[in-house]
Amino acid sequence: MRLKPVQKSKSRPNVLILGGGFAGISCAGQLSDHSFDVCLVDQKPHFEFLPNIHEILSGVKRPKDVRLNLADQMTAMGHRFKQASVQSIAPESKQVTLDDGTTLRYDFLVVALGAVDANYGVTGVDAHAFSFKSAAQCDAISDRLRTLQATAEASRVTIIGAGITGVEALGEILRQGTPGNLKITVLEAQTQLLPNSPKGLDNYIRSLCEPYPVEFRCNETAQRIRQKSVLLGSGKSLSSDLTIWTGGPAPAPLLSQSGLAKPASWAPVDDYLHSLHADDVFIAGDSADLPSSLAKQAYHAIDMGENVAQNLKAITEGSKMKRYRPSPKPQLISFGGLGCIMLAGKWAAGAPLLSAGKEAVFEVAMAQLDRQGGPEKAALLLKRGIRASDKLLWPVVMSPTALLRQKNFQVLR
Numbered sequence: 001m002r003l004k005p006v007q008k009s010k011s012r013p014n015v016l017i018l019g020g021g022f023a024g025i026s027c028a029g030q031l032s033d034h035s036f037d038v039c040l041v042d043q044k045p046h047f048e049f050l051p052n053i054h055e056i057l058s059g060v061k062r063p064k065d066v067r068l069n070l071a072d073q074m075t076a077m078g079h080r081f082k083q084a085s086v087q088s089i090a091p092e093s094k095q096v097t098l099d100d101g102t103t104l105r106y107d108f109l110v111v112a113l114g115a116v117d118a119n120y121g122v123t124g125v126d127a128h129a130f131s132f133k134s135a136a137q138c139d140a141i142s143d144r145l146r147t148l149q150a151t152a153e154a155s156r157v158t159i160i161g162a163g164i165t166g167v168e169a170l171g172e173i174l175r176q177g178t179p180g181n182l183k184i185t186v187l188e189a190q191t192q193l194l195p196n197s198p199k200g201l202d203n204y205i206r207s208l209c210e211p212y213p214v215e216f217r218c219n220e221t222a223q224r225i226r227q228k229s230v231l232l233g234s235g236k237s238l239s240s241d242l243t244i245w246t247g248g249p250a251p252a253p254l255l256s257q258s259g260l261a262k263p264a265s266w267a268p269v270d271d272y273l274h275s276l277h278a279d280d281v282f283i284a285g286d287s288a289d290l291p292s293s294l295a296k297q298a299y300h301a302i303d304m305g306e307n308v309a310q311n312l313k314a315i316t317e318g319s320k321m322k323r324y325r326p327s328p329k330p331q332l333i334s335f336g337g338l339g340c341i342m343l344a345g346k347w348a349a350g351a352p353l354l355s356a357g358k359e360a361v362f363e364v365a366m367a368q369l370d371r372q373g374g375p376e377k378a379a380l381l382l383k384r385g386i387r388a389s390d391k392l393l394w395p396v397v398m399s400p401t402a403l404l405r406q407k408n409f410q411v412l413r
């Protein structure tokens with residue numbers, strides 16, 4: 001497929017990237033050869049490596065360990081960064097309006113705004129539950145956990161959702177061993193933990209939790225979150241001193257408000273990641289609704305961002321655009337210091353040693369995404385490496401129980 005090349009008189013087409021997550025920064029990184037005038041907009045000053053933010057709960061990582069400063073990254077790439085929240089997108093006039101009143105024009109727009117938290121119409125989520133979608137939110141949960149553990153009374157923690165995020169959060173709370181006075185309840189609306197995966201994963205997580213005060217309630221929904229309780233679909237009420245909401249991803253309302261998607265839908269794209277609803281608009285990452293459905297995953301977002309950049313180059317050169325072909329990769333689901341699952345299609349295995357793989361993916365991906373050169377990049381790499389050996393390697397090496405646990409390996413069916 002070819003789109004109309006941009007006017008020859010325009011030496012550097014103006015590319016506006018909305019969102020500095022995985023898709024946005026990988027797209028920006030591929031456009032750093034100075035043939036485009038690129039501006040990236042994000043409401044936050046940092047890129048955040050979301051797949052590892054659960055480790056903030058136990059202190060294995062600090063918010064700064066999972067962040068890259070977007071202004072520094074864009075400067076290193078030769079681009080501009082604007083910290084602001086996108087208020088509206090007007091594809092017909094090729095304009096984007098920000099919350100500070102600024103209007104930005106574009107030749108090409110890359111929408112990489114990720115997802116918002118799905119709340120399924122449950123009331124009280126925003127007011128009384130802790131969301132799990134940013135490093136700052138995980139830091140707030142970590143503070144609350146420490147406060148509860150410092151009190152003499154028994155405290156109840158409720159994790160709503162036993163998908164990957166809910167399970168990883170639970171594992172991290174259990175990383176320090178028996179969590180003192182805490183009792184944890186995990187609610188899942190579907191029939192098993194880690195829904196839509198082999199049943200063996202549910203059994204594996206339950207067996208790792210046997211020594212701990214953890215109760216699992218599957219087939220159970222939350223109806224309303226209150227300050228100190230969760231009202232269940234069954235009519236019962238659970239007292240809860242800390243409610244963690246891991247509802248999964250939902251489309252940002254901005255997509256439909258801008259005419260890029262139907263209400264409450266992801267933004268549909270063709271095989272080239274070009275919007276079906278607007279000219280010169282590409283959608284990458286979680287926001288995109290591909291012709292065939294695809295899991296909302298970081299590595300897909302990175303690949304989509306790069307694919308969009310290649311297609312922008314193809315348009316300006318008048319050459320053929322490249323279809324986006326997702327390349328499935330195994331998924332690693334960590335469970336604190338107790339275990340880790342590798343899931344590849346229908347095949348799954350559980351072993352604590354696999355968590356070294358998850359850490360390696362984090363270290364390598366952060367290093368690849370970080371476009372700063374020289375001493376800054378080396379210093380960050382070193383700090384992350386020291387932290388990893390201090391918080392992950394040494395606690396295992398120094399504990400005979402943890403060391404023995406490393407030999408456990410099981411295929412999960």
Ligand SMILES: Cc1cc2nc3c(=O)[nH]c(=O)nc-3n(C[C@H](O)[C@H](O)[C@H](O)COP(=O)(O)OP(=O)(O)OC[C@H]3O[C@@H](n4cnc5c(N)ncnc54)[C@H](O)[C@@H]3O)c2cc1C
Nearest residue numbers: 019021022023043050051085086114285286296297298301
């Ligand atoms: C807790 C958690 C754990 C996860 N674990 C894994 C995992 O183990 N493996 C895996 O592959 N994937 C995992 N994912 C999914 C993965 O993180 C996402 O698929 C990926 O982040 C999508 O990238 P993206 O660039 O589309 O969106 P994001 O990375 O979410 O980036 C979107 C960016 O847009 C910005 N933004 C949004 N709205 C606005 C606005 N109105 N104005 C300005 N800026 C805005 C946001 O601030 C953000 O920086 C996890 C996600 C979460 C939340």
